[in-house]
Amino acid sequence: MTAQDQSQTQYDVIVVGSGAGAMTSAVFLADQGFSVLVLEKSDKFGGTSAISGGGIWIPNNHYFARLGGNDSMEQARRYLDAAAGDQVDPARLQAYLDNAPKMIEALTRCSRVRYAVAAKYPDYYPHLPGALPGGRTLDPELFDSSLLGAELDNLRKPSPSTLLMGRIAWTARDAHKAMARGFGWRLLILRLMLRYKLDFKWRRRSRFDRRAALGSSLVCSLRRSLMDRDVPLWLNSDFRELIMEQGRVSGVRIYREGRELALQARHGVILASGGFEQNQALREQYLPKPTRMAWSATPPGNNTGAALQAGLAQGAATALMDWAWWAPTIAVPGEDKPRGIFAERAFPGAIVVNGEGRRFVNEAAPYLEFVDAMHRDNARTGGGSVPAWVIFDGHFRFNYAMGPLMPAQVMPDSRLRPEWSDTLYWKADSLEALAGKIGVDAQGLASTVAKVNDYARTGVDLDFGRGGNVFDRYYGDCNIKPNPCLAPLRKGPYYAMRLDAGDIGTKGGLLTNAQAQVLREDGSVIAGLYAIGNCSASVMGTSYPGAGGTLGPAMTFAYVAANHLAAKRREVA
Structure with a gap:
């Protein structure tokens, strides 16, 4: 981190959180000329995204189309309407369907992020109209983590369950072939093990594979993309509250290096700091009983509901608070x-x-x-x-x-x-x-x-x-x-x-509109405030339409928020 990074207190946009949604928004904001600061509460970047599968559920995506896949906006809308029902504002659903394929095409073009089609991974509700037997879930390609240099030490390490033998990277497509014992699965595992064993130079540095996979690949490629743009990411920066001036959000207060700092955001703040599953009091208040934060598969000490509480303090509306992204x-x-x-x-x-x-x-x-x-x-x-x-x-x-x-x-x-x-x-x-x-x-x-x-x-x-x-x-x-x-x-x-x-995050949170702006109980917008990912109420309602149904919307509404901020800036220019 440069001296300028440490002393600067004014930015165009401040992003709270460092998961996939947060870093995606920062990439798109930087490319549109905004000065951006990314804040992370812990001493590691990547959030829950880093320990996830990294997949994104993107209907009608260009990867699938290039393979001759048969999907359409209309088919995807039938499926989401059947899955989410009347639990979500139709305008938000449409915004997701409109922007998800645009987001991943733009991100592929401008960043280090690379995906491949999980052609055999079906939608989760194959009995519903519009469901597909594969093609909507995208799986991250492997990423050479050595490209991060010293910043690799700040990465939240992947869960052992996402690595072959607890240390070897593999894609979700490879993992599926091995677990389903498909033709050639033993040779596949042998090849992966040999690739790891023969990387002598890297193994002198680390017991873990040089290659990042799944969620680790996604956050590494996004972090490298931020480094390419000189976007600062502050670790150990605990978000405390929003600053309001003249009826709009104008910044944040954080606790960092033993003192409280007030940071100004000239155009807006994007909350992308996860849900509240690691806050037992909030779980007791909202989730079905019995409930224990010790059952959650997300990083302890993170996702404690700071964004939710900051939004509530400003009169924000919420939805789906009794739901989580459940997982045993x-x-x-x-x-x-x-x-x-x-x-x-x-x-x-x-x-x-x-x-x-x-x-x-x-x-x-x-x-x-x-x-x-x-x-x-x-x-x-x-x-x-x-x-x-x-x-x-x-x-x-x-x-x-x-x-x-x-x-x-x-x-x-x-x-x-x-x-x-x-x-x-x-x-x-x-x-x-x-x-x-x-x-x-x-x-x-x-x-x-x-x-x-x-x-x-x-x-x-x-x-x-x-x-x-x-x-x-x-x-x-x-x-x-x-x-x-x-x-x-x-x-x-x-x-x-x-x-x-257990769970992999909470589903309920701050209610947003089709532009990812946070809404009050009366439906009005809290000016200058956006929420994406698990700190916002899920666009999927109580459903989980397919693998990547968490990260896909987080990254899509990151793109939406960045574009909306750019449009607002043009209006006043």
Whole structure:
């Protein structure tokens, strides 16, 4: 950071947060001639985006079109109307559909960001009109992190669950091929391992791959793009409140280097600092019970609701406050946050049960719907589904991963950490003994397993339809017939792992209009204030239309906000 960066207190626009939405807005603002400052509360940049999959859900995108993909604005609108219903202002939905493809085309053209089509990754609700079996989700390409130089030390490190063997980068497309055990998956893993092992020079510097992937690739490429533009990013800068002058937001107050600073924003402030999932008091106030910030897969100490509270102090309206981007999580002893369980639930031979030993949801369902089902069944059973339990047998354990447990063929039980036994996983020679260990009804569990074993034989899940649509089958084992998501549980020993009602961020926040401006309760605009990402109420309502349904809108409305600020400046010029 230069001396000028440290002393300057006036900018055209101040961006609060350093995730994908925040840095995208800064790139577009800088390219339109604004002086921009990016503020980050923690000592690492990248926010929750850095530990995410990095995918973006962009209907009608140019990458898919170049491959001959068949999508359209009308088809995407039918799908979003069916998914979000009447929960979102139609003008906001249309603004997203209009600008998402423009955003990614412009960002690809002007920055270091590069994506590829996840051609086989389907929309999450394939039964709805307008859904596609692939093409709307874009997957980040690998990025050479050495291009960041010393700034790489300030990157929020990716979650171990997003790296092969906890250290090797791979794209979501590669991960899918390996997890679904598609043709050539073993050779793929061998190639990735050799690429890592043979990079001798880099491995002397770091145990992690030179290449960044997934969310780490996205934030690294955005950070390098800001460096190309000399846009300052201040770490350890805790946003406290908005400054209001003459009825408009004119700056922010932050706490930095042991003192409070007042920073002026001549044209506006963009709040992009995440949700409130790491604030237990706000969770208790808004989210369904029980709720624990310790269940969230987002970075502890961040996303504490500062933007929400600052907006509320200025009379901002909110929406969707009782919703989160739900995802079941598993707490791993010694790790600072739990791991989201996204793909493993679809693997054949694992089931999820409540305290009665009974299934209550299609295990392969989208993660938002999965945890919503946990909450609903928890209310029905009086507390029996939070936590829930994932159960699998020795055959599953040998062939598939579950959270931090790699397949036993590469990580046998003898190599597991001793402290994980009866804390991370529970193991017994019989289902009855396993049920006793975890406090689940043994008779109910035995009955459920017998029923699922019969479903595996016929290929039809008569209770929840698991494996009955293209989304379920995406992470199924393509070698298993007749249903890639169903296999019997017959081979001891048997295993259980606890699933908590976790999240990857909150969904509710400051209500905005189609220009990403924050609104008051009466519908009027708070002049000079914009909100994007998880500190704003989701444009998707209570739905999650596809992989990248969080970052896609965050980056799109970053583009919208930057363009709106530029248009406002031209009006007064």
